[in-house]
Amino acid sequence: MEETEFFHEVDPxxxxxxxxRAPYAPFAKWDEHHESLxxxxxxxxxxxxxxxxxxxxxxxxxxxxxxxxxxxxPQSRSVEPTNNATPAQTCQQEAxxxxxxxxxxxxxxxxxxxxxxxxxKYFKNSLKDCKMVNGILTTHATGWDPDALLILMNxxxxxxxxxxxxxELERLAKIAVLxxxxxxxxxxxxxxxxxxxxxxxxxxxxxxxxxVLWMAISWISSRANIFKMMTRNAIKCSKNTIQTMNLPxxxxxxxxxxxxxxxxxxxxNTHLHDLTIYLTDSRPRCSFECxxxxxxxxxxxxxxxxxxxxxxxxxxxxxxxxxxxxxxxKITTPNLVITSSGNSSGPTHACKLETFINAVIKNxxxxxxxxxxxxx
Numbered sequence: 001m002e003e004t005e006f007f008h009e010v011d012p013x014x015x016x017x018x019x020x021r022a023p024y025a026p027f028a029k030w031d032e033h034h035e036s037l038x039x040x041x042x043x044x045x046x047x048x049x050x051x052x053x054x055x056x057x058x059x060x061x062x063x064x065x066x067x068x069x070x071x072x073x074p075q076s077r078s079v080e081p082t083n084n085a086t087p088a089q090t091c092q093q094e095a096x097x098x099x100x101x102x103x104x105x106x107x108x109x110x111x112x113x114x115x116x117x118x119x120x121k122y123f124k125n126s127l128k129d130c131k132m133v134n135g136i137l138t139t140h141a142t143g144w145d146p147d148a149l150l151i152l153m154n155x156x157x158x159x160x161x162x163x164x165x166x167x168e169l170e171r172l173a174k175i176a177v178l179x180x181x182x183x184x185x186x187x188x189x190x191x192x193x194x195x196x197x198x199x200x201x202x203x204x205x206x207x208x209x210x211x212v213l214w215m216a217i218s219w220i221s222s223r224a225n226i227f228k229m230m231t232r233n234a235i236k237c238s239k240n241t242i243q244t245m246n247l248p249x250x251x252x253x254x255x256x257x258x259x260x261x262x263x264x265x266x267x268x269n270t271h272l273h274d275l276t277i278y279l280t281d282s283r284p285r286c287s288f289e290c291x292x293x294x295x296x297x298x299x300x301x302x303x304x305x306x307x308x309x310x311x312x313x314x315x316x317x318x319x320x321x322x323x324x325x326x327x328x329x330k331i332t333t334p335n336l337v338i339t340s341s342g343n344s345s346g347p348t349h350a351c352k353l354e355t356f357i358n359a360v361i362k363n364x365x366x367x368x369x370x371x372x373x374x375x376x
Contacts (some may be wrong), residue, residue: 004105006146010153011112016127016137018153020107025143027174028245030209107146109153113137119156121183148174155188163191166198173213173247176220180248185221192221203229207237207320209245216247224373232370235260239320253376264321264364268328269311271360272302290351293334298353301331321368331357 116123123139130137141149148171154162167175172195179188196217203226204211211230218227234242234257242254279295302308307319307327333353 006107008107008150009110010157010159011110011115014110014112015135016111016113016116016139018109018111018139018141020141020144020146020149021104022142023105023107023144023146027145028170028209028213028247030245031243034240034243111153112157115157119184119187123182144178145171145174147171148178151175152178152188155191156184165194167195169210169213173217176217177248180220189221196223196226205233207234212243212245212247216249219249219253222373227373228370230370231257232368236321236368239318253371256371256376261321264367265311265319265324268324268360268364275356286351294351294353297334298331325361325364328357328361
């Protein structure tokens with residue numbers, strides 16, 4: 001099969017030729033059906049979280065004026081994966097298999113070994129093993145986006161006028177993966193700042209492909225604020241285990257996000273259970289009629305709401321914390337009129353389910369925190 005070639009002369013006097021074969025490998029494929037898959041909980045990886053609840057009194061004894069306090073779980077830590085290959089190297093290795101049956105296309109880049117070895121840990125080590133033929137060292141790559149690779153090489157070789165100041169998100173992610181693979185974080189850092197600034201105010205707030213792309217970009221480029229924002233939104237809005245889309249996000253990051261989501265969902269269920277116990281308690285806060293009315297209304301609304309009902313059975317699949325909190329905000333109190341004569345006139349009773357529910361929501365929202373870059 002005849003090979004189609006494209007040539008980029010980044011350095012006309014360069015002594016390295018990088019040959020990119022099978023370009024445009026599938027990148028960051030989003031699985032639309034992942035949210036509907038039933039996955040095993042991460043209990044086998046979970047560290048022991050200590051949630052300190054008061055034992056002598058219910059959480060809801062202090063609900064008025066609307067605050068329920070308890071100790072949050074400690075920051076979870078995990079060791080790095082033992083696999084010697086970086087996530088980006090694994091990503092590229094998987095791309096080789098997918099590209100084997102496609103037509104042979106090669107991109108050739110004339111580069112400088114001095115620039116490459118100064119900027120990149122990868123090239124500093126790998127070029128030592130390359131054989132020089134006619135004054136040229138030859139190295140290979142597979143599956144990368146050739147335009148993203150060209151942008152990176154122009155940055156490494158100081159051809160900054162050719163580097164775009166604005167860039168689309170997917171290409172930014174592709175460059176970030178290249179940076180991770182070749183270990184050239186420092187030389188690209190200033191351009192990462194320029195590119196990230198173009199997206200200010202446009203970061204995703206829902207869990208989707210863009211959010212995971214930003215999670216990878218912010219991890220690789222050490223953008224702590226963006227990383228914390230994206231991991232918080234992932235914890236709050238994901239309905240299942242986090243997809244990585246073969247991006248170089250360390251496994252322990254994904255484990256921590258999944259565990260925090262599960263832990264918060266379990267805490268919501270515990271709070272609702274504690275509220276039913278509190279209203280069932282023989283020590284009525286207001287009156288028997290009041291407690292009976294609130295308990296009945298709470299039970300019926302949990303039964304009628306699919307999210308809350310399945311959550312009460314211990315099912316954590318298919319529920320996001322955001323969805324659950326939205327469902328809880330819809331819980332209302334029946335209009336109960338208390339009279340001494342039995343007629344229908346009189347003031348509306350003051351006790352409200354919303355007082356208890358809003359306290360839970362406020363507490364949970366305060367506990368939804370993204371991950372700190374310097375501790376994971």
